[in-house]
Amino acid sequence: MIISVPATSANLGPGFDSLGLSLSLRNRVHIQPSKFFSVSIKGEGANNPRLKGNNLFINIFNDHYTHLTGKRGVFRFRFYNQIPLSRGLGSSSAVIVSAIASAYSAAGVNISRRKLLNLALHYEHHPDNITPAVMGGFNVSVVENNKVYSQRKRIPGYLKAVVVIPDKPISTAHSRTTLPRSYRKDDAIYNLSHSSLLTACFFNESWEMLRIAARDKFHQVARMKNLPELFDVQKLAIENNVLMSTLSGSGSTFFNMVYKEDAKPLLEKFQARFPSFRCAIFDFDNDGVLFRD
Numbered sequence: 263m264i265i266s267v268p269a270t271s272a273n274l275g276p277g278f279d280s281l282g283l284s285l286s287l288r289n290r291v292h293i294q295p296s297k298f299f300s301v302s303i304k305g306e307g308a309n310n311p312r313l314k315g316n317n318l319f320i321n322i323f324n325d326h327y328t329h330l331t332g333k334r335g336v337f338r339f340r341f342y343n344q345i346p347l348s349r350g351l352g353s354s355s356a357v358i359v360s361a362i363a364s365a366y367s368a369a370g371v372n373i374s375r376r377k378l379l380n381l382a383l384h385y386e387h388h389p390d391n392i393t394p395a396v397m398g399g400f401n402v403s404v405v406e407n408n409k410v411y412s413q414r415k416r417i418p419g420y421l422k423a424v425v426v427i428p429d430k431p432i433s434t435a436h437s438r439t440t441l442p443r444s445y446r447k448d449d450a451i452y453n454l455s456h457s458s459l460l461t462a463c464f465f466n467e468s469w470e471m472l473r474i475a476a477r478d479k480f481h482q483v484a485r486m487k488n489l490p491e492l493f494d495v496q497k498l499a500i501e502n503n504v505l506m507s508t509l510s511g512s513g514s515t516f517f518n519m520v521y522k523e524d525a526k527p528l529l530e531k532f533q534a535r536f537p538s539f540r541c542a543i544f545d546f547d548n549d550g551v552l553f554r555d
């Protein structure tokens with residue numbers, strides 16, 4: 263069986279811990295019953311010895327598989343990873359969602375997307391990456407009484423993401439500790455109103471107004487100070503009239519949304535200006551988690 267889960271870009275500027283969308287960049291895992299436990303990794307994380315043994319995926323998989331079947335199975339896991347680790351592209355959410363989906367699949371138990379999402383919330387308490395990872399598309403999500411409530415919108419194919427992925431990782435857990443403990447009322451109003459407008463822009467397909475709606479006063483500047491080149495990345499994007507340019511999750515990646523025809527010229531400008539960063543064009547994903555026998 264093969265399970266695949268897309269990368270995600272969370273926050274989208276003002277929608278801290280609430281807004282996110284998925285990108286056509288996937289981690290796939292192939293699972294087979296076997297006499298011996300084994301793990302092989304190709305792509306992102308292949309050279310990371312910490313991922314070869316009991317990593318986040320294996321721990322979550324074992325918890326759920328044992329709970330569902332009453333026994334500990336032995337499997338061969340083959341990972342094909344496209345999502346870079348700790349770059350703000352939802353690598354941890356992809357691992358959490360794929361581990362739960364894989365355990366249910368290996369146990370022969372069907373699981374709805376909604377249940378999968380709520381199980382994933384036990385491992386990642388903000389829903390802005392796990393929701394698009396499960397559902398695909400643009401998602402707005404909130405948590406009430408340990409349950410995720412979300413709405414989803416498909417993203418049209420005439421839009422593209424141009425991402426700039428620095429060579430430096432940023433740990434989400436650490437980065438969250440550096441943010442303010444409280445916010446001023448006028449900043450809270452600023453973010454609440456911009457986040458609401460941004461959501462309406464996606465649902466109404468009013469892309470041009472995103473240039474205003476995607477502004478944030480909660481987290482981006484504080485985080486970008488850890489990697490000051492990110493201010494130049496955003497400046498170049500805005501000078502080139504992108505629809506939105508936001509720190510992806512907790513960084514270090516910068517996410518830019520453009521019309522299809524503007525993607526390649528913008529990519530070339532980023533590549534010329536930031537030769538040590540990985541720059542790429544991605545489609546948006548509207549599928550979320552996929553199961554295949």
Ligand SMILES: Nc1ncnc2c1ncn2[C@@H]1O[C@H](COP(=O)(O)OP(=O)(O)OP(=O)(O)O)[C@@H](O)[C@H]1O
Pocket residue numbers: 270272289306307313317318319343346347348349350351352353354355357391432433434435510511512513
């Ligand atoms: N392919 C993987 N296999 C096993 N564990 C992984 C994998 N990818 C990520 N992880 C785990 O997730 C951690 C990275 O999570 P973190 O939340 O810091 O980054 P991120 O999810 O990429 O970023 P963001 O949440 O801002 O989008 C890694 O240190 C590792 O523990």
Ligand SMILES: N[C@@H](CCO)C(=O)O
Pocket residue numbers: 272273278279280388390391434438481511512
């Ligand atoms: N909303 C999360 C996304 C990263 O996982 C944050 O900004 O910390």
